[in-house]
Amino acid sequence: MSSPHVPQATPTDGAPQSDEAGRDVRVVPPRGGASHARTWSRGFLAKLVLLAVVDALGVYVAMAALAQESYGILWVMVALLVVTNWVYFSRRAVPLKYFLPGLAFLLVYQVFVVGYTGYVAFTNYGDGHNSTKAHAVDALLIQNEQRLEDSATYPLAVVEGGGGLGFAVLDGDEVRVGTADEPLADAPDAVVVDGDITEVPGYEVLSRAQVLERQTEVTALRVPYSDEADAGSVRTQDARNGYLYRSTLVYDEAADTMTDTETGTVYEPNRDGQFEAADGSTLAVGWRVPVGFDNFTTAFGDPRYSTPFFKVLVWTVVFALLSVALTFFVGLFFAVVLNDDRIRFRRVLRSFLILPYAFPAFMSYLLWRGMLNKDYGFVNTVLLGGADLNWLSDPWLAKIAILGVQVWVGFPYMFLICTGALQSIPGDLVEAAKIDGAGRLRLWRSITLPLVLVATAPLLISSFAFNFNNFNIIEMITEGNPRFPDASVPVGSTDILITMVYSVSGLDGGAAKNYGLASALSIVIFVIVATISVISFKRTRSLEEIN
Amino acid sequence: MRRSIPLVAVALGAALTLTACAGSDPEPEESAAAEETEAADGGALTVWVDETRQAAVEAAAADFEAETGADVELVLKNFDDIRADFLAQVPTGEGPDITVGAHDWLGEMTANGVVAPIELGDLAGDFADVAVEAFTYDGQVYGLPYAIENIAIIRNTALADSTPATWDEMIAKGRAAGTTYPFLVQVDEKGDPYTMYPLQTSFGAPVFAQAEDGSYTSDLALGGETGNAFATWLKAQADAGVLSTSMTYDIAVQAFADGESPYILGGPWMLEQFADLDLAIDPIPSAGGQPAQPFTGVAGFYVNAQSENQVLATDFLTNFMATEEAQIAIYEAGNRPPALTAAAETVSEDPITAGFLAVGEGALPMPSIPEMGSVWSFWGVTEAGIISGSIEPVAGWEKMVTDIQAAIDAS
Amino acid sequence: MATHTVSAPAARRGRRPADQHTAVTGRRWWSELGWRYVVAGLAIVYAGFPILYVISASFASGGTLTGSNQLFGTITGDNYAALNDTRFWSWVSNTLVIATVTALGTVLMGAAAAYAFSRFRFTGRRVGLTTLLVIQMFPQLLAFVAVFLLLLALGDVVPALGLNSRLALIMVYLGGALGVNTFLMYGFFNTVPKELDEAAKIDGATHAQVYWTIILRLVSPILAVVGLLSFISSFSDFLLAKLILQSEENWTLAVGLYQWVADRLSANWGLFAAGAVISAVPVVLLFIFLQKYIVGGLTAGSVKG
Incomplete structure (x- = not known):
């Protein structure tokens, strides 16, 4: 390479000199006189191509965000795109042309981290308050649904009928079948081969693959054993064996309270993100809530x-x-x-x-x-x-x-x-x-x-x-x-x-x-x-x- | 040459910089995105394992894949990281379907609602009682146990023919052996209360009081006369040169492997390093007159409470990891005696494993109550401080008890 | 044109005339040069002995790193051979790719920002400089919560930017591209005479032409330095890498090597030492290769030549 030559006769895009550094004097009018921003020089072409690529990627991300309903990402992406195009096609904001790349990364990956940590500082996130309220309710219900002590093991099959999913269980030698709304009833014509229930009249026995596709439905299914609530419900975790369970805790969604079915104690959500009874006792799993300056008060x-x-x-x-x-x-x-x-x-x-x-x-x-x-x-x-x-x-x-x-x-x-x-x-x-x-x-x-x-x-x-x-x-x-x-x-x-x-x-x-x-x-x-x-x-x- | 760098930089970078402008994807580099587990018809499971269990779980997973058509992805993690990562990731909907873990995490796991109960059904009877109890919280079982571990005296039979029943006799015998150390036990700068625990219990100072059914209450029991006696004893042993904070795990294991001591207090995880030696496993001698009871730790698998693959996960654990074959495979990978009784009986043919199991019969389960979390660090540094001489034994021990109590009250 | 001003940074090398090389002997040699060799020798011993220790451990058969003080007591290549049974080499390639791309990105974005700070006057310039310096000081200890959530959300939209992606890790590193590096470059850019632009x-x-064709060329030494610094820092980072790269085949060297020694019950010091020795090679090579630029490249602020 020769010494760094200044391309003398290639007037191109860019802003008037006075933009570059405010104190620069506009000594000489630009040579060539043309409005170079629109001149199709190599540099301008390169810029166009690169911006096109960036825009394409940006639009792709924005569309994907829209499809996923991630509106936070969508708006940030749209904002970045607008700003990018404005910055690189405007004659103003010349310094920004140089900052924007690094700045975008900085905002997304660093400022967000600082901001989020700032947010956490005002919550009680930690052991016992690890997640959202919905998760806490789920966890409490799961933990307090106990297997009846005298429950036998019921080999079962998952079936589907008019009333939705149900279980066909082997109760001794009898096959009984039921759904969430219908307690177990005898199904005398069911076929049992080697201990597996293969056919139940009026129902379709689901294959393993079908069961796996609907795992969450299957694990959520409770089939009452009989009309009496105390008898418990059949549930399964592996879709092979079922046991009788009874829940000791009931969540009332409308009132937003938990009730212990054995003692009748009612727990209400308190300000600390826990369910609390009138006597001050709380349920184990809580959720994250804002606590104001409590953490700072504790620290000092x-x-x-x-x-x-x-x-x-x-x-x-x-x-x-x-x-x-x-x-x-x-x-x-x-x-x-x-x-x-x-x-x-x-x-x-x-x-x-x-x-x-x-x-x-x-x-x-x-x-x-x-x-x-x-x-x-x-x-x-x-x-x-x-x-x-x-x-x-x-x-x-x-x-x-x-x-x-x-x-x-x-x-x-x-x-x-x-x-x-x-x-x-x-x-x-x-x-x-x-x-x-x-x-x-x-x-x-x-x-x-x-x-x-x-x-x-x-x-x-x-x-x-x-x-x-x-x-x-x-x-x-x-x-x-x-x-x-x-x-x-x-x-x-x-x-x-x-x-x-x-x-x-x-x-x-x-x-x-x-x-x-x-x-x-x-x-x-x-x-x-x-x-x-x-x-x-x-x-x-x-x-x-x-x- | 001088200009080649900018040239290269410009050439390589022209595209890069400006593309990077939008804050989106500048590098055309192919991404190694997580292979989202959307696999075949059989469903897919993600399992976190640590290095020592990887191979064994892999084998069971292969069987499972073959039989059910499911896809099992094993993710290798540091055992130490699993606890925090699992707690942090499960609430976000991420995290594995299954993870390996220790039973003493249970209190924290349930308090945060990140683990789902596993119904062992009739399977429960196939496991050692202590293993199932260890994973039981409030009447529900939360983990599938696979190994029970405890420490014992590992003896180099070439250097000593037996382990006496009391500490002083053992040290005397160790000295008579003429080796560099009469006895080896890791202490480290931050203390190791887990390894020291049998010596502490021999003074009658367990960490928490136990209720009649064996479950732990939250009443501290390591203070008082007996605890102080243990603290004083620690200091005396340090002065006699038997205990030292510079004895780290590495050094202790290396010294024993080099034949520099007839005895080491440790667990089955050390055995791999002692492959060349002729060993025997003996009960831990009593230092304070009462039986020396080590902690029992139970390792097992937890199921993610938010997992969408509960059926598959439970199926894998109860029908594929609870088999004799799988439990023996894990045993072979890490030398820890299996939790499944049948498997334990099989491996008991090995006298070493039988020795650990025998000591384990007198062991106490490590408390999994949430209060336990407040104990470890105070406990360790106090022991290390007493041994290194920077903390006055009795006063320091009493302060430790007060501090632990304060920490428990505060949380 | 303009060659007289271009020479400014170049003039810094060789400021002593070459003919002085030969003249010095005897006592004067000692007082001017000889002692320098002695000090350099001591410095090398100081810098090198722990590394010798690692090299010795990498050739030892088994054993622990902390338990043996006999340098080169046994020599065997077993540890190196054993590396082939692990994913070590894919970690090497991951690390090289990640560190190189990060270094390139950092250099380009940092240089652009430094150019703007150095050549343009705009409102918020000083505040901007200070903010860049300050924001990097935020303790990263809790980053795992925030970074994890961020990548989780991004990963739902664009899997390549989500967890367990090397590209995502590069992006996170590039988030720190402006910062201390910008300062280094800003200082150097200031030493390039404005008369030139x-x-x-x-x-x-245009300003773009000035930047791409004149400035970047003149500041090449600092680009090399920043590139090297960035390369080294992403090379040895393991907190973020461990958080983001979850599956073993995506790990970087730092994560993998750490894994070998993290669990003290199964610590594998032999492998670790061998891996460490090999992984230090690229950095040293890079340094040797770039040294000419590096030595000329570090200067800042008011040292304006």
Whole structure:
């Protein structure tokens, strides 16, 4: 390729110059003078084709959404399509032409996640409130339909007659048949072959395949054993054998209440998403309801959580800060050392240094966990010649160990960024300083470090934010241990906020699950880290402007 | 060279970027969409299994497919993930029709209404009582049990000829063997109350009190004098160098396999690693004077309460997984004694399995009441803290009991 | 035309004249260069010994990763051979496809956004930049609930975008395409002199032409860097991948390898180590191949050359 040539005589689509950057002056009228937006240049054609493809796909998705009655997706898709076409055919909104692709993905896949978590934070989603009310009612009815203790096993066949599906059961040697509305009655002319009911007059015996096609109907079918309600109903789970069941709980849809048929107790839905009787007792399965700020009140009002919270917060901040600082300085140091053109094999050396980065991080954490074992780990037995350092269960050593692993895992990234930043420091600046008599240290302190810092500041901030929520490193190396001896929830001295959320909200199986509380705490964490980041981001930008 | 990258990027990407614009499908890459289970006439089942059970379930599924024409799709999951994923996915209408699981999940599963009862009918009598009881909640059976597991003393017969009946004698005998360790038991940094439990019960401090019919009440029983005595004993054993938090599962198993100890406290899942050794299974010696009773865990299959294939799922479990053949196949895959009595009798010809079964007779079912969820983490870290020396035994144990009680009251 | 301004980023390499290479010897060699080799050597030992440990475990026969400290005590290729009996190689190809497509998409979308931030002035520009930075900080711990629901709904409409689809995973990764990467690129775009685009525009080029034919070429080093960073992060992600890719043949390396060691009762460290060693190879190769661009490519903000 020759040097980047500007296509001089190919006026094409696009907006007038003044759109590109508001402050640009319209110095020269466009050459060729034509209204280039409508010129059929290659670029314009490419755009047309691509947009056609996008539109086709978009319309396809929208149609599919319509067919599936997924109106949320339908409207989002239609909106995206309209916006896309407007953006790419309008002469306005030039910046949007460049944002839209990434923005669309961001909105669908990230903003939605944040928003949904925000919604969950205001509900009581968790154990006992795991699903919708309809599911809860179903589950309660299923759980409280009990097999009669003296019920025999009735081999059965599923049949279909004028009254819909029914069962033909083998009661002793007799075949009896019935449907949901007609209790079992004798069917003397039925044919039984080897214990299987093959023919029932007036009914069609369904084949296995037919039964499987109508599984939900079959499992929902209850055929009364006799006219007496106490005798129970036949039901089946596998369409081979039936048993007598009686339900102890009845749902009254109109009144929205559950009634216990044995005691007569009436349960009404309460505000917490459970059925509650007058005496305050509740049925086991509840459903999800909005609870307002309850989760936030629990997070800060319940001393079990609020007491360790600040201790953990301090370590979280320290951990995130030190993680960035240590990896940065180690990375920068190696970058400076190797930043000399006279060094041979520089490429090879650099490639070796990024090895830790090439390993999936979770692997490294597991590996280090083993290497840090007090009595058998590589670190104590080989590196430190048989030292007896309790890396994982001493509060201070565990913190040091975590940071040590973090440095190993994280320095190559910093090494990469710093190498880049160093390369971009203008040579003449360094030369000028040297001529002014600046020593190596001086040069480093007054020129190299500030310039590298400024260049990498946004990355350092986002690295801070990442480590603030670095769940994996803590969970895979120490799981937050050693535990605070005085805390009343299982929280330990290496726990950071996000791992604390993980354990107190029961997501690790150590307590009853509480997604609502976990979401609320996630939001709190998000607010903290976002605030810190935005402030430091603003400050570095002012620093940048001063420079 | 310098310009080749942008060239490639432009060439490859021109299409990509702009197509990506609409936020729809930019890559022409073929999708590997879930093979929606709309299979043949026989219907289709999705089953979650973990690695150790995969092969055995596959075999049963093949029979089932051959006989009924149904299609069974096995999805391999981490055993640890199944519980949370099942709870999260069932309410959305997703999730498998059947999943493997442990009986101690039952409290949570029923509280959230995600599992359907399974009517075992006459089949119930074919299973060990403890297995069916473990999957029974409020009078209904919710799982098809397939294996019963418990820990016991695994002895390297080349290093010791017997296991004494008391802890101190066993340690003395272990020391006399002249190996690196007199005895191995995993502790880990976060503790392992499951493995420690028989030692705790030998002090008469079970976790929850049991009602007369054997079911657990929600009254904590691990505190008091007996619990404190156990805590003090833990500390003493740690000081004597017998217990250590750096002894993880990996290390303990490796050391035993290398012949560094005559005894290890563990379960049948370890046996695969000890294939070269000559082993015997013995009862667990008592440390506190009373019988050392380990937990019994029962593994089984749960049926999704929202499944649209209940008939097929129940059919598969009761008629294909409850057979001697299938239960033995699972046994062979993971060494866990089968829950089906006939299968258990068959595999008892193996003295090792018989040994575990014998210890299991005195074992206590692991509580599946919802309160159990609040216990584990406190319990483990307290034991680990006492062993590592960071927690004062008696005070720490008493605080643990208070904290567990508070956690139970709060939830 | 315009070649004098093009040279700006290019001029950064080789700022020391080549003739200095030969002159340095003796003590001065030590104080200027020799110590660098020593430090580099130590750094390599530091970076490399845990990896040596994994390599040794991958050649060991059986055993556990944490239980053996004897490097290369036994050497056998069994673990590598055993990989063929697993789905390891399909995980490799899944991972490569997913990570490559994600990297391409991230580069293209991120570069476009960075160009807009760098070259256009519009309302909400600063807020937009900050928002991009901040939104990525949301703790992903609970994402599984939301992502799961989202893909469930999408999957009903377009199965290819639903659960257990590699394409869906790519889409979710691309949701993070704008973000930290945009920052990296934004900084670099700023180092490309504006006079260049202005000159081109005076000649009648449109903004699209400036972007595709001039800017993208000049910023190629940062494209390589962002591509590599994106490749590595989707390569080693396992939380989202585990959530979305449910059936074994669709797994990525990270999910598969994790599965081998996650259940401690059946942990398979030998296979894991062998798989880990092999899976590190593409990343290292990619780095070596792209190194020239990477080293020139990282710069940001006010370092304007």
